Amino acid sequence: MSGIFISYRRDDAGGYVGRLSKDLEHRLRGDKVFFDIDDIKIGDNFVSAIEEALDECYVFLPIIGKDWLDIEDASGNRRLDYADDFVRLEISTALRRTDVRVIPILAGGASMPGSAQLPEDIKALAQRNALKITNQSWDYDVDKLFNAILQAMGVSQSFGELPGEIDLKYIGEWIERPTISCSLCGAEILGSSENQTELCLICSRRSKWSSNIKKIANPAFIRSAQIPPDESIIQLRQLLSESMLAPDDFKQLELEEELLKLVFVPHWCFRVDADSEYSGKKGTRYTVKEPRKVAKDGEEVVEIASVSRVDWHGVFGSIDETFDFCAGASMSSIKNAHTDFDHEELSVHRTSDYAADSVVMATQVAIEDAFIECKNYINEKIEKIAKEEISGDESEVDKIRTIYRSVTSKLILLPRWHYIASYGNDGYLLTVDGLTGCADGDIPTSKVKAGLAITSAIIIIGIFAFTIYYIFFS
Numbered sequence: 001m002s003g004i005f006i007s008y009r010r011d012d013a014g015g016y017v018g019r020l021s022k023d024l025e026h027r028l029r030g031d032k033v034f035f036d037i038d039d040i041k042i043g044d045n046f047v048s049a050i051e052e053a054l055d056e057c058y059v060f061l062p063i064i065g066k067d068w069l070d071i072e073d074a075s076g077n078r079r080l081d082y083a084d085d086f087v088r089l090e091i092s093t094a095l096r097r098t099d100v101r102v103i104p105i106l107a108g109g110a111s112m113p114g115s116a117q118l119p120e121d122i123k124a125l126a127q128r129n130a131l132k133i134t135n136q137s138w139d140y141d142v143d144k145l146f147n148a149i150l151q152a153m154g155v156s157q158s159f160g161e162l163p164g165e166i167d168l169k170y171i172g173e174w175i176e177r178p179t180i181s182c183s184l185c186g187a188e189i190l191g192s193s194e195n196q197t198e199l200c201l202i203c204s205r206r207s208k209w210s211s212n213i214k215k216i217a218n219p220a221f222i223r224s225a226q227i228p229p230d231e232s233i234i235q236l237r238q239l240l241s242e243s244m245l246a247p248d249d250f251k252q253l254e255l256e257e258e259l260l261k262l263v264f265v266p267h268w269c270f271r272v273d274a275d276s277e278y279s280g281k282k283g284t285r286y287t288v289k290e291p292r293k294v295a296k297d298g299e300e301v302v303e304i305a306s307v308s309r310v311d312w313h314g315v316f317g318s319i320d321e322t323f324d325f326c327a328g329a330s331m332s333s334i335k336n337a338h339t340d341f342d343h344e345e346l347s348v349h350r351t352s353d354y355a356a357d358s359v360v361m362a363t364q365v366a367i368e369d370a371f372i373e374c375k376n377y378i379n380e381k382i383e384k385i386a387k388e389e390i391s392g393d394e395s396e397v398d399k400i401r402t403i404y405r406s407v408t409s410k411l412i413l414l415p416r417w418h419y420i421a422s423y424g425n426d427g428y429l430l431t432v433d434g435l436t437g438c439a440d441g442d443i444p445t446s447k448v449k450a451g452l453a454i455t456s457a458i459i460i461i462g463i464f465a466f467t468i469y470y471i472f473f474s
């Protein structure tokens with residue numbers, strides 16, 4: 001998909017059309033579809049044939065030559081005045097479409113007809129911004145047209161903007177459950193007060209807990225931890241040993257496996273059909289030999305040097321992808337994680353005692369906000385695919401337009417190991433992703449080490465400044 005419809009009269013601007021379509025084809029390398037009257041079999045349903053061709057197009061280019069307006073048939077009548085004149089039919093059909101950009105092209109010094117000179121159904125053509133092409137400024141004119149075409153491609157300027165509202169369907173039930181919430185960070189845990197720990201498992205501070213009854217989305221899936229506790233402890237030890245600025249006694253803390261708590265964090269996950277169209281540039285590198293003036297022994301001499309250049313060509317393309325189980329964390333206090341999941345590895349939650357011995361957090365993020373995260377993730381993926389599709393020595397993606405369809409959502413519980421390390425009077429939260437084994441943590445900084453780091457940085461900058469001064473000013 002993504003083509004250009006060229007409309008013209010052979011005996012008016014036929015000479016320009018061949019050159020123009022060849023040049024545009026060169027710039028728009030890819031699956032280009034060009035239409036002109038030759039591609040349409042003249043039959044009884046001419047209008048629907050034009051409609052069909054326009055379905056495949058972004059841009060409609062009526063080429064207007066010097067004779068376009070007044071050209072007559074054998075009996076001396078103006079062709080444009082016939083209701084079934086094919087050029088008039090093409091233009092009136094294109095003007096009715098809101099999804100097709102109409103750019104009149106004035107060829108060889110022709111000027112734009114006024115609306116009074118045009119039949120009723122194509123009067124609107126006179127209001128469209130026209131571009132000129134002449135043989136004298138050909139490359140410049142075609143470049144300008146090419147940019148206008150790229151602009152028409154990105155109908156919606158912002159990345160992945162939605163055409164209208166999307167119905168975010170949550171497949172699942174809402175249930176009322178008792179929860180307790182931390183007075184300090186607001187984290188909500190499912191269950192009653194016996195689930196409470198002395199230090200909050202999310203903010204690692206001594207919290208007051210309050211009990212509530214909350215309406216929550218019942219998780220449809222639960223993903224069991226793939227990383228066992230002993231492995232998690234190894235990951236955390238490594239995290240500590242690699243923390244440059246942590247105090248030494250913190251780095252050497254004994255981490256006890258029994259203090260590791262499995263925490264399940266709810267994630268909204270979406271299944272989305274994303275249909276994208278993109279425009280971009282493909283670059284081919286080449287080298288040229290060029291003369292260059294250089295100074296040699298106080299004299300100016302000319303040398304031949306190899307200079308690297310890139311030849312850019314415009315590219316259009318489309319990508320249709322289905323994203324399944326693209327998730328956004330549904331807790332405000334936990335960083336969003338995005339993963340594509342494998343259906344097979346999910347265990348379906350059947351009873352209400354899921355994750356019985358673990359801590360299960362309650363949903364806090366609205367499904368609409370989670371979907372914004374999900375879209376950002378999808379857009380990043382699509383941009384990557386587009387870059388790969390463009391290939392070439394260099395590639396650039398200018399614009400992507402994505403339509404999201406058939407969006408459905410489920411709630412899934414993902415496992416994380418939480419460890420509160422007590423140090424001084426405070427607790428520090430260390431976590432391990434239960435699926436990937438990635439360790440992360442809130443780690444104290446040693447004042448002495450931080451001081452040393454700053455001092456060494458100042459010394460290095462000082463030496464550097466002195467060297468520069470010595471080289472240039474002494």
Ligand SMILES: [Zn+2]
Nearest residue numbers: 182185200203
């Ligand atoms: Zn807390």
